[in-house]
Amino acid sequence: MRPAIRLISVIILMSATSCATHNGPIRAAKIKYPELRSISKATKGQIGSSTDIIVKERVTGWNIVFCHGWGDCPSGCINNRYWYISVEKTGEVTKIGEYLSEYDSESNQMKRTGKPHWGIPH
Secondary structure (H helix, E strand, O other): OOHHHHHHHHHHHHHHOOOOOOHHHHHHHHHHOHHHOOOOOOOOOOOOOOEEEEEEEOOOEEEEEEEEEEOOHHHOOOEEEEEEEEEEOOOOEEEEEEEEEEEEOOOOEEEEEEOOEOOEOO
């Protein structure tokens, strides 16, 4: 990680530890991985959401899952992609992996690549 990004991440994370939200770690992940910037947390009670962010706090930081769905999302989204990001309180941000579940109309089946982490999706 470049020193400037690490410094920004540490500052963001330090401010995040004093509040109830997880905006600091989420912001740090989006800085390091720009492809996550369009993903936002689903609103509570929202039906048909196509993006969501799930944060699981750990003693040393956070495990964050960025979710993006498409294809008939009012019914729950046929296709889903997940990015698994670990953010340490020290400012280190690491992509743990990705998982994709996508419908292939030619073979009439779901294609899956990668593997789920942290029990998401179930």
